[in-house]
Amino acid sequence: MAERPFNVLGIQQIAIGGLDKSALSGLWSGLFGVTKVGDYVSESENVDEDILQLGSGPRAVEIDLMQPLNPDVSPKVHVPTLNHVGLWIDDLEAAVDWLSEQGMRFTPGGIRKGASGHDVCFIHPKGNEATPRSGEGVLIELVQAPSDVIAALSS
Numbered sequence: 001m002a003e004r005p006f007n008v009l010g011i012q013q014i015a016i017g018g019l020d021k022s023a024l025s026g027l028w029s030g031l032f033g034v035t036k037v038g039d040y041v042s043e044s045e046n047v048d049e050d051i052l053q054l055g056s057g058p059r060a061v062e063i064d065l066m067q068p069l070n071p072d073v074s075p076k077v078h079v080p081t082l083n084h085v086g087l088w089i090d091d092l093e094a095a096v097d098w099l100s101e102q103g104m105r106f107t108p109g110g111i112r113k114g115a116s117g118h119d120v121c122f123i124h125p126k127g128n129e130a131t132p133r134s135g136e137g138v139l140i141e142l143v144q145a146p147s148d149v150i151a152a153l154s155s
């Protein structure tokens with residue numbers, strides 16, 4: 001196996017889904033006191049989400065509370081409830097190229113802008129015959145870390 005040309009720097013986010021995000025907001029913002037910093041709605045991703053932030057600066061972790069725009073349409077952002085984990089990556093393009101060479105299966109859509117404005121892509125939770133490597137049951141979002149996060153988390 002060739003040397004890995006990228007580093008996983010830390011947790012960027014966790015994403016939690018439900019049919020009605022108001023109950024999730026009541027828990028995370030109301031009871032836990034985690035600050036809401038934004039909203040994101042995407043018809044193509046079938047999602048209406050609240051973006052919360054735990055901590056500050058380059059070490060902050062995002063908590064995305066998601067509900068489907070239509071619960072009968074895929075992607076079903078509420079199934080499973082712990083929808084995905086996001087990882088900061090220091091070189092997303094190199095990571096995708098190298099992981100693809102290793103047989104990693106990615107979800108459709110390739111590298112694109114995510115809800116927070118960073119370039120992202122997703123590792124599929126299940127492999128297939130052509131690309132047998134996967135997230136081993138977990139949807140994993142790879143997120144291009146900005147320079148301040150790279151500097152803070154590389155040291």
